[in-house]
């Protein structure tokens with residue numbers, strides 16, 4: 001996936017949008033710089049020629065020297081301007097690519113995002129994209145010079161003598177052979193370093209994320225061994241790779257003597273025979289030096305370009321990944337708020353989890369999903385929240401398949417509080433305000449009060465302006481849950497999904513939240529997943545999900561009277577509660 005016939009560089013240019021002009025300007029400036037770098041050789045040759053002819057014209061000598069100096073200054077100046085333009089266009093292009101990658105993550109099925117190894121996506125979008133900046137910024141100026149200069153010099157050499165031209169031309173096949181050798185097996189070699197770096201990233205991220213478990217279970221030593229092994233493989237793969245590159249770069253450096261080896265004898269014999277003048281011979285030797293330097297420059301970039309190719313393929317794998325397709329505009333009318341699941345099948349990877357779920361959750365109603373752990377309750381909720389697409393069957397809202405509703409249109413109707421209660425490393429206020437970016441401070445605080453979190457927030461060091469730490473790490477599980485609920489309530493969406501949203505909350509606060517949620521969701525559709533059955537016994541309809549099927553459905557009383565799975569779950573719940581009370 002991800003590659004087309006344009007290759008990675010063509011693709012990158014295609015992303016540069018309106019900054020493409022800056023890349024073009026960069027090529028023009030590099031061409032001017034190249035000319036400024038070559039023409040001085042002509043003047044140097046002219047000076048040598050004049051001196052050999054016994055000239056004493058100081059004026060002409062000084063003029064030539066000044067021209068040479070000005071041209072060399074011009075070469076540096078235009079080269080700097082060329083790379084500056086190229087850098088500007090590159091920064092813009094990489095920002096565009098990063099945004100596209102992040103946009104794509106939001107459109108990919110959730111599973112495709114979370115199934116990536118720890119830190120791999122972050123590493124690609126942040127570090128690896130960064131690492132191609134220098135190559136992309138220098139590729140056009142360097143290649144313009146690296147290819148342009150030899151062409152001009154070869155043409156000049158041919159105008160002096162075609163034999164000398166041919167002798168100098170030997171550089172090109174030598175360079176190509178060198179390039180081919182360097183690229184032979186490159187993907188495999190470089191691929192090994194990429195895999196090793198990713199593994200090292202993953203182990204390090206896992207170590208940091210799991211530091212609590214590592215400490216508690218005394219796994220520091222074994223985790224460290226895993227890290228040490230990954231670090232060792234990473235170092236070994238880089239050493240191997242550098243060894244290979246260095247061998248071919250050394251070979252590339254030999255092009256200069258090899259070219260001289262053909263130009264010197266051929267030119268020398270021709271000069272001795274008088275076929276060319278001594279000064280033409282000297283000119284060609286000087287030019288040959290100018291021919292090789294840019295070629296070696298280009299070759300030293302080949303390695304970076306191949307790396308860029310690998311990285312671009314990774315980025316394109318994200319940007320071109322299959323996404324959950326939704327239309328740009330809503331063309332159908334959503335009539336009412338009924339959510340209908342019709343024969344929904346769903347699998348994670350190849351394992352089918354839901355085996356034909358059908359249900360109708362009435363708009364404005366209160367539905368609850370209960371059932372054993374791992375039975376598929378959260379999966380149904382995630383599908384309703386449109387985090388994944390169903391494999392077959394359909395989910396509709398108000399008679400319209402949710403696949404026909406644009407993401408923005410659907411998302412604004414849904415508030416979903418998952419079990420994870422993820423908080424961003426922002427202030428408490430900013431975290432709650434994510435529910436409605438236009439909410440005033442007063443509205444944020446009102447929502448917090450209703451969800452039983454105002455008091456503990458006021459007790460924090462900086463109240464609502466306290467930063468909650470990465471993933472909300474400075475707060476307790478129950479506090480994180482209540483902030484997540486306040487955020488969802490502030491959104492004021494038509495459909496509210498609470499997946500074990502009060503599981504960590506103490507009974508007193510749970511009662512406060514339940515009363516507030518009941519008030520806040522009046523007229524809205526409420527879907528609750530709960531293991532504490534007492535929190536959902538008032539639901540209009542309870543769906544008992546067992547092993548990916550709806551085992552039973554009905555009101556609390558109807559289900560109790562059936563004497564099935566729900567009634568035994570209720571009995572277990574009551575005896576556990578009694579046990580708690582006894583304690």
Ligand SMILES: Nc1ncnc2c1ncn2[C@@H]1O[C@H](COP(=O)(O)OP(=O)(O)OP(=O)(O)O)[C@@H](O)[C@H]1O
Pocket residue numbers: 111114348349353371372373374375376377378379380
């Ligand atoms: N991202 C995933 N990739 C693969 N399998 C998954 C994934 N998420 C859940 N599962 C599996 O799908 C099944 C249903 O999981 P789900 O979270 O829907 O159950 P649940 O009823 O909500 O469980 P719980 O009450 O413990 O939260 C489980 O067997 C679980 O292991």
